[in-house]
Amino acid sequence: MIRVLLADDHAAIRTGLRMLLATAGDIEVVGEAGDGAVAVANARALRPDVVLMDVRMPGTDGVTATRQIVEEGLAEVLVLTTFDLDEYVFGALRAGAAGFLLKTAEATALVDAVRHVAAGDGVVAPEVTRRLIAELAAPRGAAVNGRAAAAPLPADLTPRELDVLAGLGEGLSNAELAVRLTISEATAKTHVSRVLAKLGVTSRVQAAIAARDAGLA
Secondary structure (H helix, E strand, O other): OEEEEEEOOOHHHHHHHHHHHHOOOOEEEEEEEOOHHHHHHHHHHHOOOEEEEOOOOOOOOHHHHHHHHHHOOOOEEEEEEOOOOOHHHHHHHHOOOOEEEEOOOOHHHHHHHHHHHHOOOOEEOHHHHHHHHHHHHHHHOOEEOOEEOOOOOOOOOOHHHHHHHHHHHOOOOHHHHHHHHOOOHHHHHHHHHHHHHHHOOOOHHHHHHHHHHOOOO
């Protein structure tokens, strides 16, 4: 059973999400929070698998809450919000959120996203994946002859790990990486964990940004 904590300042939205997720069969909503501070406190107390996090909330916002939850290793965070390419969304993903989904997403897409994030895969709304990663990556390199300079990667990344990182830059799941590299899904997951550790990041989205910065994707 996947344990989920809902963090949104609108009670009606939390109620709707609870009802929607209850139909999945393998997902249990274990708690709710109306602001980021309560979300962090509840994540510490309940240790959910996934926090479904809004970014715009009164008091402690979702970006700050995401950073604390990820840094403490309390849960994976899936951002669920309206999409307007603002700094809140960018900040949440850079803070370590495992994924980003629009509130307009279909019910099946939301349920699938929760399952993927719980399984260790990253999820970004498909209609904005390329634009979002490009926007996130763009400011981080200095321009050289009109093009962004490639950011250096850790020297200890192996050729196979570079292949994995390139796949993460394309948004591939563990299963898709396994097919591309002709390895088992378990091996792909191990490679992803090693890549994240060597990059010093906590989420696949952050790794995807690093891949874009380095010119791998």
